[in-house]
Amino acid sequence: MSESRQTHFGYQTVDEAQKAGRVAGVFHSVATRYDLMNDLMSGGLHRLWKIFTVRQAAVRPGMRVLDVAGGTADLARAFARRVGPRGEVWLTDINGSMLAVGRDRLIDDGCLHPAVQCDAEALPFPDAYFDRVSVAFGLRNMTHKERALAEMHRVLAPGGRLLVLEFSRVRKALAPLYDIYSFSVLPWLGARVAGDEASYRYLAESIRMHPDQETLKTMMESAGFTRVRYFNLTGGVVALHEGFKP
Ligand code: SAM
Numbered sequence: 001m002s003e004s005r006q007t008h009f010g011y012q013t014v015d016e017a018q019k020a021g022r023v024a025g026v027f028h029s030v031a032t033r034y035d036l037m038n039d040l041m042s043g044g045l046h047r048l049w050k051i052f053t054v055r056q057a058a059v060r061p062g063m064r065v066l067d068v069a070g071g072t073a074d075l076a077r078a079f080a081r082r083v084g085p086r087g088e089v090w091l092t093d094i095n096g097s098m099l100a101v102g103r104d105r106l107i108d109d110g111c112l113h114p115a116v117q118c119d120a121e122a123l124p125f126p127d128a129y130f131d132r133v134s135v136a137f138g139l140r141n142m143t144h145k146e147r148a149l150a151e152m153h154r155v156l157a158p159g160g161r162l163l164v165l166e167f168s169r170v171r172k173a174l175a176p177l178y179d180i181y182s183f184s185v186l187p188w189l190g191a192r193v194a195g196d197e198a199s200y201r202y203l204a205e206s207i208r209m210h211p212d213q214e215t216l217k218t219m220m221e222s223a224g225f226t227r228v229r230y231f232n233l234t235g236g237v238v239a240l241h242e243g244f245k246p
Helices: 016-042 045-057 074-083 096-108 145-155 172-194 197-209 213-222
Strands: 006-009 012-015 064-068 088-093 115-117 130-136 156-167 226-233 238-244
Touching: 006 016, 006 197, 012 016, 016 045, 016 096, 016 172, 016 197, 045 074, 045 130, 045 156, 045 226, 045 238, 064 074, 064 145, 074 088, 074 096, 074 130, 088 096, 096 115, 130 145, 145 156, 145 213, 156 213, 172 197, 213 226, 213 238
Parallel strands: 064 088, 064 130, 088 115, 130 156
Antiparallel strands: 006 012, 156 238, 226 238
16 A cells, blocks of 8 residues: 655645645635735735845846746736846746736736746746746745756756745744744734635744755755855845756
8 A cells, every 4th residue: 555645734744645735725715815915914025025036136138037936926027027028937826816816917017928827846848948937935835845946947047046035934033023923913814804814824834844044055955056045034034045057
């Protein structure tokens, strides 16, 4: 009898085969309120974290950029303004509800870039196609993070850059306050604003289960990235990891 592998869904242990479905449930549920909740939960800070990410990406006109798990397209829209008419920005996400919001926001900006529903663990793009790959607040939700990082490495051209923006490990002094905020305020806000307390409890738990700064750096190096470094933002609430394909 074959034993099924286990993974985390927040603090719960679930079969690997179940995780993607559980994550999908979270994002189908929150998609229409996702942007509002981001502003409320972070006090607008997520905008600054994304501005920093876009600056660090150093996207130039004519480049090809892939935004993995791009959701409501905050990064893709910013990249679209930078690549100009000869460049390409591909918004991708596994979740149709999130992708639909992102695609509509791109169109509202007058950007005619493709939106593709796909799994980060099996990207439908040729090897070495992109100059930049980004993933913001997405890696944490993936079942096989190593597989997703390997795919991002595969589709990057030599010299290309990966940017991973993700919740990370906060400075020790901030931890008690951050715990109260995460496990009391976040689910409360989720219940009141998005009508979904469980999804925001998952958010708090999944952040705690995600690899810390050094572990993610090592994972990126194992996937083949070089010159990997990270920037702690807001005391490590979030970290931006950057790595290059040699
Ligand atoms: N990148 C956007 C942002 O920064 O606002 C959205 C982040 S949202 C917290 C996480 C996104 O990851 C969701 O839209 C979810 O559908 C997507 N996601 C989760 N697992 C995925 C996978 N295996 N492949 C692609 N996208 C995935």
